[in-house]
Amino acid sequence: QVQLEESGGGLVQAGGSLRLSCATSGRTFGTYSMAWFRHAPGKEREFVAAINWTGSGTYYADSVKGRFTISRDNARNTVNLQMNALKPEDTAVYYCATNRQPYRTGRFQESDAGFWGQGTQVTVSS
Secondary structure, eight states, rough: OOOEEOOOOOEETTTTTTEEEEEEESGGGSSOOOOEEEOOSOOOEEEEEEEEETTTTEEOOOTTTTTTTEEEEETTTTEEEESSSOOGGGEEEEEEEOOOETTTTTOOOOOGEEEOOOEEEEEEOO
């Protein structure tokens, strides 16, 4: 059974930083692309960042480009999201997701997700 568990969320002031991690188990982590999405109150869930299975390709939403960095550690079966220069509009529940298909490259859409974590709350105060 595939499991994903996010950690690292919390409350931070605007301009601050947080590092989210997503630990996975139950499949060969290194062959699947991974992504982060977020869901803010009153809004639809949106794509944040993705990294392909080799780690050589990364993709970001325009709203976070230059501030967030996605990375993966295949030895530890984790994907991380370093979030800098946080803004109040970054407040949301952040979810990690794994692709339903192995060896995929290119952009990661919500329909590509096979498994999701439970989410971790990020709150940015102004």
